Structure formats: C-alpha cells, structure tokens
Amino acid sequence: MKVTLQNLTKVFPGRSKNNHADVVAVNDFSFEIADGELIGLLGPSGCGKSTALNLICGLQEPTSGSIFFDEDDVTNLPPEDRGVGLVFQNYALYPHLTAMQNILFPLQNIKGAERLSKADMQKRAHEVAALVQIDELLDRKPAELSGGQQQRVAIARALAKMPRILLLDEPLSNLDARLRLQTREEIRRIQRETRITTVFVTHDQEEAMSISDTIVVMRSGVVEQIGKPQDVYDNPMNLFVATFLGTPPINVFSGEISGGKLLIGKEALFETNGFPDREVYVGIRPEGFIPDGNGPLHLNLRNIEVMGRDVTVVSTHGASVNPVIRSIISADSSIDVSATEVSFSVKRAKVFVFDKDTEARII
Numbered sequence: 001m002k003v004t005l006q007n008l009t010k011v012f013p014g015r016s017k018n019n020h021a022d023v024v025a026v027n028d029f030s031f032e033i034a035d036g037e038l039i040g041l042l043g044p045s046g047c048g049k050s051t052a053l054n055l056i057c058g059l060q061e062p063t064s065g066s067i068f069f070d071e072d073d074v075t076n077l078p079p080e081d082r083g084v085g086l087v088f089q090n091y092a093l094y095p096h097l098t099a100m101q102n103i104l105f106p107l108q109n110i111k112g113a114e115r116l117s118k119a120d121m122q123k124r125a126h127e128v129a130a131l132v133q134i135d136e137l138l139d140r141k142p143a144e145l146s147g148g149q150q151q152r153v154a155i156a157r158a159l160a161k162m163p164r165i166l167l168l169d170e171p172l173s174n175l176d177a178r179l180r181l182q183t184r185e186e187i188r189r190i191q192r193e194t195r196i197t198t199v200f201v202t203h204d205q206e207e208a209m210s211i212s213d214t215i216v217v218m219r220s221g222v223v224e225q226i227g228k229p230q231d232v233y234d235n236p237m238n239l240f241v242a243t244f245l246g247t248p249p250i251n252v253f254s255g256e257i258s259g260g261k262l263l264i265g266k267e268a269l270f271e272t273n274g275f276p277d278r279e280v281y282v283g284i285r286p287e288g289f290i291p292d293g294n295g296p297l298h299l300n301l302r303n304i305e306v307m308g309r310d311v312t313v314v315s316t317h318g319a320s321v322n323p324v325i326r327s328i329i330s331a332d333s334s335i336d337v338s339a340t341e342v343s344f345s346v347k348r349a350k351v352f353v354f355d356k357d358t359e360a361r362i363i
C-alpha cells in the first residue's frame with residue numbers, strides 16, 4: 001500500500017491564557033511512502049512526529065491537505081475504516097487478558113462480512129504469534145511478560161487484523177538498551193517478512209537510521225530532509241540535519257570563506273574556488289580527521305578515550321561551537337598522549353560548510 005501525504009497541515013489553536021499562539025504541529029507535509037517501505041519519522045521532541053502519525057491513522061483530522069492510501073482519498077475516513085495497525089510506546093495491553101486473548105481481541109471486534117470464524121481467528125492469532133516469536137507465552141497475562149515480550153504481543157495484536165499500514169510510535173522507548181536493539185532488529189525482520197508499509201516514529205537518530213529504508217527528518221512541524229539514511233548522513237542539506245544525525249555528533253566550528261579558501265581561525269582547510277567571501281559554519285564528522293603533523297587544523301588535546309577498535313581524541317579549539325571536539329581515529333594511529341596539541345588534516349567528504357545566516361549547506 002502506497003501512502004501519499006499532500007500538503008498536510010495540522011494547526012492546534014493556542015488555548016492557554018498566557019499564550020494564544022496557534023501551534024503548527026505539521027506544516028505542509030508532502031511526501032510519498034512507497035509500498036512495502038519502512039519509513040522513519042525522526043526529529044526532536046515536539047517536532048510533530050506523533051501528530052503526523054495520528055493524521056495518517058485518522059485519530060486526528062488535518063486542518064488542510066489530503067492523505068491517500070494508494071489512489072483512495074482517506075482524509076475523511078474514520079480510523080477503523082483505514083485498515084491501520086497501531087503500536088504505541090506504552091503497549092496498552094489489556095492486563096486482565098492473556099497474550100492470546102489480547103491478540104484475538106481486535107479480531108473478535110470485526111463486524112460484518114469480514115468477521116472470521118472462531119477457528120480462523122485462532123489460526124490467525126497463532127500465525128502472528130509465531131511471526132513475533134511468542135508462541136510459548138500465549139497463556140500468560142501481560143504482568144507475567146517482560147517489556148520486550150509485551151511489546152511483541154502488542155505488535156502481534158496490531159498485525160492480527162492484517163493492516164494495510166503499520167504505524168509504530170516510539171515502540172521501543174520503554175525497553176532497556178539491549179532489548180531495544182534486539183526488538184528493533186525483530187521489527188525490521190517482521191516488516192521485511194510481511195512487506196507491510198510501515199511508519200516508525202522515533203527521536204533516536206541511531207534507531208531511525210538503522211531500521212528505516214527512508215528517513216524523514218523533521219523540525220518544528222517542517223520536513224527538513226527526506227532520503228536514504230546514508231544519503232542524508234553523507235549529504236545533509238542544512239546544519240540542523242547535519243547535527244541531528246551521527247554519534248558522536250558532528251563537530252561544528254565558526255569559520256569563513258576568504259580569498260578562495262575555507263578558514264577556521266587562520267588555518268586554511270581547503271580551496272573553495274568560486275565561492276564569494278562570507279562567514280560560515282564548518283561541520284567536520286568525527287571520522288573526518290586524519291592525524292597529520294603537517295595538517296592545517298591544530299587542536300588543544302584534552303584527553304584520549306580508548307574504545308578498542310577506535311580511539312576518540314577529545315580536544316578544544318577557540319572557533320569550536322561545542323565545548324569539545326571529538327575525532328575518531330584508528331587505534332593503530334600513534335598520538336602522543338602527553339602532547340598539548342594535536343594536528344589533523346581532514347577528509348574532504350566529511351566536511352560540510354553552511355551559510356552562517358541561513359544555516360543552509362553551501363559546500
């Protein structure tokens with residue numbers, strides 16, 4: 001099922017006494033989710049991710065714009081007629097029902113011609129339970145299941161109705177780090193097996209990057225960039241997207257283009273032929289530094305963190321926007337830990353230059 005959002009906007013009227021301003025939670029969204037794709041909606045808290053999801057499933061009505069499932073305009077359809085499966089952060093399983101009864105529940109509520117026979121309901125429930133690998137746990141009540149198992153029951157329940165679209169809103173937030181990783185791989189596997197078009201909402205860039213075919217990076221209700229995770233990481237369109245993706249985050253310096261060179265302080269990183277002089281921000285990914293005694297970038301060495309395969313060099317520089325600069329280099333590189341200064345050259349493809357006023361990427 002292909003999903004198309006066309007100029008979708010949701011405005012919440014300002015209600016509080018002190019603040020009458022309307023909130024534009026989703027501002028003119030236009031993009032397409034291809035059939036069978038897993039799309040990650042990514043952005044900081046309050047950027048409108050959940051609102052976008054609620055509009056797709058019909059829990060909220062858009063202020064303007066349209067939503068299509070394939071060629072059908074579903075903008076005015078109630079949620080129950082859209083054929084979407086929903087999984088939220090708090091799994092909202094019925095505590096007094098067993099896992100099996102929880103999975104059966106939505107099937108038992110199907111009315112009319114689509115209602116399954118009891119035997120078919122049982123069969124379907126067992127199929128989805130097998131898919132999410134909880135077949136052994138079907139007699140247990142939610143309180144007798146771990147967080148990850150409860151989440152799988154919630155996913156099985158959403159899948160039981162054979163939704164045309166699966167919507168997942170921060171489904172891993174309540175899990176510990178290890179379980180998060182495991183469950184995210186599970187979700188990817190289940191999605192690949194079922195080929196259900198899926199929208200996955202998260203504020204965690206690593207999670208979105210690792211699980212999605214396509215990511216939509218949002219800020220304040222606006223889509224900042226859409227693309228394959230690696231493409232967006234390698235080619236951010238502005239400073240916000242560059243800083244939002246990547247751990248450790250990109251290092252940002254104040255700099256300038258002057259006389260055909262990109263300068264950080266007095267140090268020229270590379271030639272910028274053709275670009276007029278102006279003030280810029282220079283972003284250098286942590287993996288973009290090459291230890292080089294003759295390199296143009298001289299940083300004040302703070303300390304070195306040994307990570308096993310890699311080493312993180314922590315340093316400072318007067319032009320750095322962040323308190324420290326993190327450079328990740330191979331553990332084989334020899335850095336004099338007692339030195340006060342460390343010199344680097346940079347990998348050209350890991351350096352991005354942004355206009356200081358608009359923060360749009362220019363190089």
Ligand code: ATP
Binds near residue numbers: 025043046047048050
């Ligand atoms: P989080 O990651 O914190 O859940 P989010 O990106 O999902 O955030 P939304 O919940 O979509 O963000 O909220 C987007 C904006 O709309 C926020 O400024 C929020 O305060 C506002 N908002 C959301 N729901 C309502 C509502 N029912 N009434 C008024 N404002 C709302």
